[in-house]
Amino acid sequence: MRWLALLTLQAAWAGLCQAMQHYPSVWGHYDVCKSQVYTDEGLTWDYMACQPEATDMTKYLRVTLDPPNITCGDPPETYCALENPYMCNNECDASTEELAHPPELMFDFEGRNPTTFWQSSSWKKYPKPLQVNITLSWNKTIELTDDIVITFESGRPEQMVLEKSLDYGRSWQPYQFYATDCLDAFIMEPKTVHELTQQTLLDIICTEDYSRGYVWKYDKTVRFEIKDRFALFAGPRLHNMASLYGQLDTTKNLRDFFTITDLRIRLLRPATGATMVDEYNLSRYFYAISDIKVQGRCKCNLHANSCVFDKEKLACECEHNTTGPDCSRCKKNYQGRAWSVGSYLPIPKGTANICIPNYLGPVIRPNVSSLGVANRNQARVCDNLMMRCQNGGVCHNNQRCHCTPGFTGLLCEKPRCESEAGGCPGAKSGQAALLPPGRVAQLPLLMTIAASLLLRAL
Ligand SMILES: *[C@@H]1O[C@H](CO)[C@@H](O)[C@H](O)[C@H]1NC(C)=O
Numbered sequence: 195m196r197w198l199a200l201l202t203l204q205a206a207w208a209g210l211c212q213a214m215q216h217y218p219s220v221w222g223h224y225d226v227c228k229s230q231v232y233t234d235e236g237l238t239w240d241y242m243a244c245q246p247e248a249t250d251m252t253k254y255l256r257v258t259l260d261p262p263n264i265t266c267g268d269p270p271e272t273y274c275a276l277e278n279p280y281m282c283n284n285e286c287d288a289s290t291e292e293l294a295h296p297p298e299l300m301f302d303f304e305g306r307n308p309t310t311f312w313q314s315s316s317w318k319k320y321p322k323p324l325q326v327n328i329t330l331s332w333n334k335t336i337e338l339t340d341d342i343v344i345t346f347e348s349g350r351p352e353q354m355v356l357e358k359s360l361d362y363g364r365s366w367q368p369y370q371f372y373a374t375d376c377l378d379a380f381i382m383e384p385k386t387v388h389e390l391t392q393q394t395l396l397d398i399i400c401t402e403d404y405s406r407g408y409v410w411k412y413d414k415t416v417r418f419e420i421k422d423r424f425a426l427f428a429g430p431r432l433h434n435m436a437s438l439y440g441q442l443d444t445t446k447n448l449r450d451f452f453t454i455t456d457l458r459i460r461l462l463r464p465a466t467g468a469t470m471v472d473e474y475n476l477s478r479y480f481y482a483i484s485d486i487k488v489q490g491r492c493k494c495n496l497h498a499n500s501c502v503f504d505k506e507k508l509a510c511e512c513e514h515n516t517t518g519p520d521c522s523r524c525k526k527n528y529q530g531r532a533w534s535v536g537s538y539l540p541i542p543k544g545t546a547n548i549c550i551p552n553y554l555g556p557v558i559r560p561n562v563s564s565l566g567v568a569n570r571n572q573a574r575v576c577d578n579l580m581m582r583c584q585n586g587g588v589c590h591n592n593q594r595c596h597c598t599p600g601f602t603g604l605l606c607e608k609p610r611c612e613s614e615a616g617g618c619p620g621a622k623s624g625q626a627a628l629l630p631p632g633r634v635a636q637l638p639l640l641m642t643i644a645a646s647l648l649l650r651a652l
Pocket residue numbers: 260261325326327357366458460
């Protein structure tokens with residue numbers, strides 16, 4: 195009996211260890227946006243920074259090839275092996291399902307044998323370059339959480355660039371260059387990710403790690419190393435995510451580095467396995483990719499813990515009274531304070547920075563205008579403690595709100611540009627500066643008031 199209990203205990207302990215391994219105590223969870231807590235004032239909401247779980251993002255992308263007709267099989271073609279020009283048993287025929295190699299096969303479930311892959315037509319037009327762009331689009335900002343891994347069924351390309359876009363494909367920046375000879379291909383010194391430091395983490399490098407050698411059968415993958423970059427802050431086994439989250443919080447460049455809306459794989463020169471191209475057998479040269487891994491999460495600005503794929507579209511399920519595909523603005527009537535991204539700090543719960551209602555109490559406004567000059571001394575238009583002046587206005591002698599430049603109205607409740615069609619241009623940045631430092635201390639009170647009002651309303 196005691197033996198059994200011990201076993202159970204041991205199992206529980208193992209379970210605990212496993213759980214702790216999964217969630218080191220210094221690692222923020224950020225998987226809950228709010229919870230109910232009892233305080234002196236009764237049941238209230240406690241708000242936390244939150245984000246969706248990281249997941250396989252290849253299920254939600256759209257793939258585009260350029261040139262569009264570069265996929266093999268139309269007309270049918272026979273390919274030879276790179277390492278053996280007499281071994282020509284790779285057939286591609288777009289009109290036969292078993293012999294077709296459409297782009298979808300880069301994203302299907304891999305684990306079957308044989309592998310399924312996309313394949314380009316061969317380098318028939320040598321010496322004209324064989325170049326292909328594979329563009330992956332999410333139509334949503336996402337944050338990468340793990341290495342991008344591309345598995346080639348052909349030899350790995352001799353020259354390739356991975357590019358990213360943060361603006362839905364309007365502009366592109368390189369992420370990493372890959373070549374058998376970086377200096378020759380891109381006039382860049384070859385580097386590896388292990389040479390990067392915290393200071394040079396954002397440097398774009400050219401690496402020869404994934405193109406070298408004829409031994410491609412043993413390593414077919416090309417990587418973009420996200421985790422090695424994380425490790426520069428979080429330690430080699432990512433045990434100190436707090437440090438990484440702290441950095442992400444304070445360094446916009448760093449956050450943006452891991453954020454994308456699109457990825458582009460620019461294949462510039464296929465594997466040749468030699469210094470010379472065999473001009474008499476160009477059927478040996480082509481690109482084939484069996485798998486692309488992209489792990490990430492929807493960027494929701496720490497205001498959502500789930501992201502849904504509905505009608506072919508990804509969108510955050512926003513909390514904290516925020517809205518938009520990325521929760522990047524306050525809901526209508528919740529602009530009592532300028533929108534702000536949630537914060538990872540303090541670890542592990544972060545700060546929610548919720549959007550608060552425009553009007554804190556229904557009784558305030560209607561009667562303010564009826565206050566006459568005669569009873570000015572008794573009338574309290576505003577009150578700094580209750581923060582009745584909105585949008586950063588300061589109460590003066592309980593009589594008048596001195597509004598900040600962007601706002602007007604008795605309680606500074608109206609944005610000056612409210613009447614303009616299309617809202618307030620640049621209102622966000624304008625508003626952000628409106629909260630004087632001395633006021634920040636009062637925010638928790640304000641949130642409590644807002645929360646209790648909302649609770650009462652329920
Ligand atoms: C691939 O995309 C780049 C821009 O990222 C463009 O300059 C180039 O022309 C494209 N190449 C092909 C073959 O479409």
